[in-house]
Amino acid sequence: MLDVGFVPLIDAAPLVAAVRLGLDRKHGIRLRLHRQASWAAIRDRLLSGELDAVHAMAALVHGVQAGIGGPQADLAILLGLNQNGxxxxxxxxxxxxxxxxxxxxxxxxxxxxxxxxxxxxxxxxxxxxxxxxxxxxxxxxxxxxxxxxxxxxxxxxxxxxxxxxxxxxxxxxxxxxxxxxxxxxxxxxxxxWSGHPEKVLACRREFAALQPDVARALTTAVLEACRWLDEPGHRRDAVAWLAAPDAIGLPEERLAACLLAGADEPAGEMMRFHAGGEANFPWLSDARWFLRQFRRWGWLPEAGASNEDDRLRDVLRLDTYREAARALGILLPASDSRNSVPHDDNTLA
CATH class of the missing domain: 3.40.190.10 (Periplasmic binding protein-like II)
Structure with missing residues (x-):
């Protein structure tokens, strides 16, 4: 049994779907979901070992890793859960x-x-x-x-x-x-930023290193749930699951307005959970962007070492993700980086 924490948000849907669809059991594990009140609670319970893995903001993980989002700790990102939203x-x-x-x-x-x-x-x-x-x-x-x-x-x-x-x-x-x-x-x-990174599935690095088979099964189950959520018609089922009191607990019509595409929302700007794997791959370029923002606001010193990418690769469990993607027949990118950045400032409303 793996204890997994989440904050009541639409982008926790992959975890809820993985359990509701039995994808955890399909891949030889059992997930027990725990709703958390805040991101600080998510961080603290992950670091203490009360939770094995968590739904987390990508930048939160990099902040904790850098020692600027609370106590410094070695964390790992198994996959992205969504973009936008x-x-x-x-x-x-x-x-x-x-x-x-x-x-x-x-x-x-x-x-x-x-x-x-x-x-x-x-x-x-x-x-x-x-x-x-x-x-x-x-x-x-x-x-x-x-x-x-x-x-x-x-x-x-x-x-x-x-x-x-x-x-x-x-x-x-x-x-x-x-x-x-x-x-x-x-x-x-x-x-x-159309297609921006958002939530990830994160764990302690020792968990990913010492239990590689479990980490791979967890990644595979949640990745399959992400793919399922982007298939036509499935999100309506997810709306009902997320409306449950132990998930988000708001009326279905309110959640549907967020989860289902609106007529005024371009496809590239709506929440997506898979996008052929683009939303799930732990992009090295996205991680670099977060560190640049930390430096922009004075939270992190300017880079003084040339091995920053190596440290980021320790956080991004690319091999685990690749094994999970291959098991599901999901295409892998040719590069660990992508050409995706925020829109030019002049385009902002």
């Missing part, structure tokens, strides 16, 4: 003025106090999407705002109570803020 949400008044064309920097300066914007973990992907978007619009995220960390499920109510001016989080929490009238999504993360 996050959003930046502002209060109704700010969102209306921003959509009408008022520059964001002017909007935030007009507030009677320093703007308060939330992300979900200091070195997580949501912090990076938020800061990248702000900086593209002449807002210095290190000086011009107060950034706070909150569990994603608490963000809509905090926005409604006036404690926040906006937040960046994974779905369905931007949709939930809109549903209760607390805020409005002003940009989806796929517009910042």
């Amino acid at each position: 996050q959003a930046i949400t502002l209060s109704p008044a700010l969102a209306a003025r921003h959509v009408d064309g008022e520059p964001l920097a002017d909007l935030l300066r007009s507030l009677p106090r320093r703007p308060v914007l939330a992300q979900t973990f200091p070195t997580g992907t949501h912090a990076l999407w938020l800061y990248y978007w702000l900086a593209a619009q002449a807002v210095d995220p290190m000086r011009d705002i107060e950034a706070v960390s909150l569990p994603p499920s608490q963000m809509p109510q905090a926005l409604a109570a006036g404690e926040l001016d906006g937040f960046c989080a994974g779905e369905p929490w931007g949709a939930q803020a809109e549903a209760i009238g607390a805020g409005r999504r002003v940009i989806r993360s796929g517009r910042i």
